[in-house]
Amino acid sequence: MIQELLGNLAFGLSVALTFENILFCFIGCVIGTAIGVLPGIGPVATISLLLPITFGQPATTAIIMLAGIYYGSQYGGSTTAILLNLPGEVSAVVTTIEGYKMARRGRAGAALATAAIGSFFAGTVATIFVAASGPLLTEVALSFGPADYFSLMLLGLIISAVLAQGSVMKAIGMVTVGVSLGLVGTDVQTGQQRFTFGVPELSDGLSFASLAMGLFGISEIILNLERPESRNALSSKVGSLWLTKAEWKRAIPSILRGTMLGSALGILPGGGAALSAFGSYMMERRLSKYKHEFGTGAIEGVAGPESANNAASQTSFIPLLTLGIPGNAVMALMVGALIIQGIQPGPRMVEAQPELFWGLIASMWVGNLMLLVINLPMIGIWVKLLQVPYKFMYPSILVFIAIGSYSINNNVFDVYQVLAFGILGYLFSKLRMEPAPLLIGFVLGPMMEEHLRRAMLLSRGDVLVFVERPISATLLAIAALALITMLLPNIRKKKDAALAE
Amino acid sequence: MKINTKDLLAGGIFILLAIIGLWLNTDHTLGDARRMGPGYMPMLAFLVLGGLGIAVIVAGLFSGPDPLASWTRLEMLAVPIGIVTFFLGYYASEATGLFTGWYSLGWGALAGCLGLSVAPGWRPVGLVHAGLAVFGLMLEDLGLMASIAGCTAVAALAETQHRVKGVIGMILFLAVLCYLVFIAYLDIRVPVWPVFLTQ
Secondary structure, three states: OHHHHHHHHHHHHHHHOOHHHHHHHHHHHHHHHHHHHOOOOOHHHHHHHHHHHHOOOOHHHHHHHHHHHHHHHHHHHHHHHHHHOOOOOHHHHHHHHHHHHHHHOOOHHHHHHHHHHHHHHHHHHHHHHHHHHHHHHHHHHHOOOHHHHHHHHHHHHHHHHHOOOOOHHHHHHHHHHHHHHHOOEEOOOOOOEEOOOOOHHHHHOOOHHHHHHHHHHHHHHHHHHHOOOOOOOOOOOOOOOOOOHHHHHHHHHHHHHHHHHHHHHHHOOOOOHHHHHHHHHHHHHHHOOOHHHOOOOOOHHHHHHHHHHHHHHHHOHHHHHHHOOOOOHHHHHHHHHHHHOOOOOOOOHHHHOHHHHHHHHHHHHHHHHHHHHHHOOOHHHHHHHOOOOHHHHHHHHHHHHHHHHHHHHOOHHHHHHHHHHHHHHHHHHHOOOOHHHHHHHHHHHHHHHHHHHHHHHHOOOOOOHHHHOHHHHHHHHHHHHHHHHHHOHHHHHHHHHHHOO | OOOOHHHHHHHHHHHHHHHHHHHHHHHOOOEOOOOEOOOHHHHHHHHHHHHHHHHHHHHHOOOOOOOOOOOOHHHHHHHHHHHHHHHHHHHHHHHHOOOOOOHHHHHHHHHHHHHHOOOHHHHHHHHHHHHHHHHHHHHHHHHHHHHHHHHHHHHHOOOOOOOHHHHHHHHHHHHHHHHHHHHHHOOOOOOOOOHHHHO
């Protein structure tokens, strides 16, 4: 078992260490760090922006680069959180609490080093975790029938909605809107055109990249323009990057705990980086011997959450790689990227695409090593990047979106789709309707329909098949439980408080 | 009052989408549960959506107050103006008979976005989208470089602090960058310079 794992990892490294893959992993990590540093542009928007650029690459290279952007952004987000009290990413919000206080006390360097080392350690452990659990889960997944798959997707959708911010019912509504938008196009089984209004461009469905760019990229630009720019001055000199012995002693247990928590929460649908960072902070505050220091710059409050968010961003690949089910919006984009490359994500990927599966996992570790190098010695450069005013950034993002969306099909219609989804996304944000569940629904919708049809055909139209099969029944029970608990007012209040930064 | 206006509107949108969807879905054969036709899954999805819309509205009557940001009179007025100018632009472009393909949609979108921008509060959303429309209208005839310039210039109007020099510098920078990335490296199939110059 161990030997097999090592053999697989060695194979993965041989893929990840080809010149092209190293290069694109590096590019991904650099871009990821940059967007992590810059507030106002998140990983979802950036990945959707860069999707068209990756289409020309082989699938493995493309996914390696996109993955680098994702975990790179978790690294970069903490830099500005510590130095400027400005979280570059949602997942770094927690880091501002203790990290910025540490910087004010003159320990900015130590905080940055803790974050980087914690992230690296967590990334390494999580990578091994992904490598070990991937094949096991894949075997389980292969015994799934269509009914089980349908229930699993339903569970994924419901949990992603439950964990979204704000009203659960609205989030499920958004999932359903996503599923409905996913129905546009040719029906796979009969070839009939659905909701296409006779537009030939729509027979392949709405453009996934345009949808993501409009809902996330464009509406993000506009919301940032509406908000007046506010920037805190650099609080202090970075100072020594080395930790004192006492600091090491306090940070190490937190890093271990954060890694474990993050690895576990990352697998959950809808979980991911932000949730685990917050969970880890709460845990550290409860467990630490230095409770009284929390709020004044306790190193545990940096070490734990930073390890947790990075671990989670790696393990959130597990459901995608083994079941083909995206747990959050970034993973939904990965599914989109794979499908455009002609690869159906799912349990058969390990066998059918071993170089993609193992290459990606090995590249995660390579990427984490790169990030350590990119981040610590080059912090000055990243802080400089913050001085580029947003008024110069947004037209660049817009032009990239415009060209990128056009280049997918060489069709102006895709640019107008971005325009339509941009306005829709703006409307959604004004009404506090979360776009992330919509994106996940859009990706899962067509797969759900296929599995539903197959399951019902096999059961001769008997709906009870979903509760008669033990796997399916268990999954549905979990979904129902999650839904009921969240509809109880008490727990909902706690969740809202937890998610309200 | 505990009315949550945002939720009421959100629920309304869900119900509206569900009704439109169910109506459009009458074109598709439903089939039965055993052999589902192309219309079966849409029917399920839109019924669920409609139900959720009702639930969101009912819950929204008690979960507030969460009012919308107050709009000025001009902002209220700009929304119907935008919709009207969209159709005006679309049909005017159709009527000239000069344009084929998606140009009419582009003209409509541009007119709509500019119409929305009469209200200062809508300028970010209006002008950023107008930039996209300009890009779409210019790309296939005037080429990539001109479209970058047009898109950037229009979108720059959305931010009042832009100066002419800064915008020109940004256009030059973006033109070089996009040439390197999209033409030199990715080699996408798009006219770079105006078609009437190269032909």
